[in-house]
Amino acid sequence: xxxxxxxxxxxxxxxxxxxxxxxxxxxxxxxxxxxxxxxxxxxxxxxxxxxxxxxxxxxxxxxxxxxxxxxxxxxxxxxxxxxxxxxxxxxxxxxxxxxxxxxxxxxxxxxxxxxxxxxxxxxxxxxxxxxxxxxxxxxxxxxxxxxxxxxxxxxxxxxxxxxxxxxxxxxxxxxxxxxxxxxxxxxxxxxxxxxxxxxxxxxxxxxxxxxxxxxxxxxxxxxxxxxxxxxxxxxxxxxxxxxxxxxxxxxxxxxxxxxxxxxxxxxxxxxxxxxxxxxxxxxxxxxxxxxxxxxxxxxxxxxxxxxxxxxxxxxxxxxxxxxxxx
Amino acid sequence: xxxxxxxxxxxxxxxxxxxxxxxxxxxxxxxxxxxxxxxxxxxxxxxxxxxxxxxxxxxxxxxxxxxxxxxxxxxxxxxxxxxxxxxxxxxxxxxxxxxxxxxxxxxxxxxxxxxxxxxxxxxxxxxxxxxxxxxxxxxxxxxxxxxxxxxxxxxxxxxxxxxxxxxxxxxxxxxxxxxxxxxxxxxxxxxxxxxxxxxxxxxxxxxxxxxxxxxxxxxxxxxxxxxxxxxxxxxxxxxxxxxxxxxxxxxxxxxxxx
Numbered sequence: 162x163x164x165x166x167x168x169x170x171x172x173x174x175x176x177x178x179x180x181x182x183x184x185x186x187x188x189x190x191x192x193x194x195x196x197x198x199x200x201x202x203x204x205x206x207x208x209x210x211x212x213x214x215x216x217x218x219x220x221x222x223x224x225x226x227x228x229x230x231x232x233x234x235x236x237x238x239x240x241x242x243x244x245x246x247x248x249x250x251x252x253x254x255x256x257x258x259x260x261x262x263x264x265x266x267x268x269x270x271x272x273x274x275x276x277x278x279x280x281x282x283x284x285x286x287x288x289x290x291x292x293x294x295x296x297x298x299x300x301x302x303x304x305x306x307x308x309x310x311x312x313x314x315x316x317x318x319x320x321x322x323x324x325x326x327x328x329x330x331x332x333x334x335x336x337x338x339x340x341x342x343x344x345x346x347x348x349x350x351x352x353x354x355x356x357x358x359x360x361x362x363x364x365x366x367x368x369x370x371x372x373x374x375x376x377x378x379x380x381x382x383x384x385x386x387x388x389x390x391x392x393x394x395x396x397x398x399x400x401x402x403x404x405x406x407x408x409x410x411x412x413x414x415x416x417x418x419x420x421x422x423x424x425x426x427x428x429x430x431x432x433x434x435x436x437x438x439x440x441x442x443x444x445x446x447x448x449x450x451x452x453x454x455x456x457x458x459x460x461x462x463x464x465x466x467x468x469x470x471x472x473x474x475x476x477x478x479x480x481x482x483x484x485x486x487x
Numbered sequence: 488x489x490x491x492x493x494x495x496x497x498x499x500x501x502x503x504x505x506x507x508x509x510x511x512x513x514x515x516x517x518x519x520x521x522x523x524x525x526x527x528x529x530x531x532x533x534x535x536x537x538x539x540x541x542x543x544x545x546x547x548x549x550x551x552x553x554x555x556x557x558x559x560x561x562x563x564x565x566x567x568x569x570x571x572x573x574x575x576x577x578x579x580x581x582x583x584x585x586x587x588x589x590x591x592x593x594x595x596x597x598x599x600x601x602x603x604x605x606x607x608x609x610x611x612x613x614x615x616x617x618x619x620x621x622x623x624x625x626x627x628x629x630x631x632x633x634x635x636x637x638x639x640x641x642x643x644x645x646x647x648x649x650x651x652x653x654x655x656x657x658x659x660x661x662x663x664x665x666x667x668x669x670x671x672x673x674x675x676x677x678x679x680x681x682x683x684x685x686x687x688x689x690x691x692x693x694x695x696x697x698x699x700x701x702x703x704x705x706x707x708x709x710x711x712x713x714x715x716x717x718x719x720x721x722x723x724x725x726x727x728x729x730x731x732x733x734x735x736x737x738x739x740x741x742x743x744x745x
Contacts (some may be wrong), residue, residue, distance in 0.1 A: 222584050223581065326504035355517070380511075386510065386511060
């Protein structure tokens, strides 16, 4: 088994995919860093201050004014009310919700890349793990060895999990280094609030607790990793089922993008919450924003994703061990 | 390909895998952890004065402060800011805390907020507009302005105004406070004359309240809108338009000293 995994790792590294992914992440992080830098600057110019309390107070007043507009969808209104209450809570407790520095940038980067960007990077590796063996014809060589088929597949799957761990680590390290060069490397100990509870009546702040940034980030990373593993397993399954890598990627891509669109409009279609792609934004639960469908919470989303993950693995192994290879 | 490289990459990947697993575990654990650690309450306004460059202006009040009706979105506050920047050749910072539809009662609550207090504390100039929503109540004021009710509303309003000024003065003894008076947007209507009487009465009482405090200046606007009111009103026939705001801004600008 060890040898098999090493063999798979060797193939993965020889393909230089990880380097490509690291490059993509690096370029994107640079773009985001610059965009963020610009945003901070224009804000400073507009308000004539860099005092975060003033900026936050101004944001609160602006949101209040937007809320007073009558032409506003109820959904959107509720979202705004929740974020308003949260901002006021931060202000009342004298805690900066966006302490400047690389750790905050990492947090924002993770939170916004969890449902599309990181899964896409994972797909680059996962979607042709099996199907490329078909197209290259090397599957026959692999399967003629005196090794059980499920072992071959398992070694591939373990390699995938390791690669995903590396991708998450790469995105963390790169975003820290690149944004740190602009915003400074400090801020690991900055306080952050978590435990906001979104209920039907609005925001419940009774369970809010104070946490250090590094712990919050570790938790965020764990959630991103879990999402990446689930998405990776699903595209792994497709790579077993569909011989063409492009077709498998297309299916997965369509699912991910539909998820991003659906989260904006499914609030009235309740059974949509069992789809995996609406459950990808796990970090939002830590931050305390309203879920796309009422009644969703962290454990619900994790269970849904877990079921999808288990089903994907079952199908992959079942099909791979039974399939005729020619 | 070197075997050791592959082995070390694998080991690193395994370590990260474990780290992320710990993260996931603590996320789930933390989300359902029973008792939250107490979040420290801070109600003290930090006395630390930041190094200020130039003037600081804080605007409080209702939609007039917000600039509703002005196509440029500035309102009299924004126009005033531009003028100050131009004339004094110094940078000026504006914090606009105006909220559409705010009544004196809501303003009373707003000035009690810690952060709002801190903003007032560092201000050089405070601008206030309030009372329009108390008196007119989105047009309802047109029908019941003669009844006894209006007297009760006014009493409440004056009380709130006094409290607001007290709060401002408590936070900041030095700043010049400009309180912008009411105008009568309905002056051209049938009952405009009688309505004007009520507005003048409110303005008089507001000026009296202002006069009780040092450096709180009542700025009348009633006369600005007395002739040709429709020229200076926005399409909603209630808020000033760009021209109307310019009139107010010019009047306040003429009172500024530095």
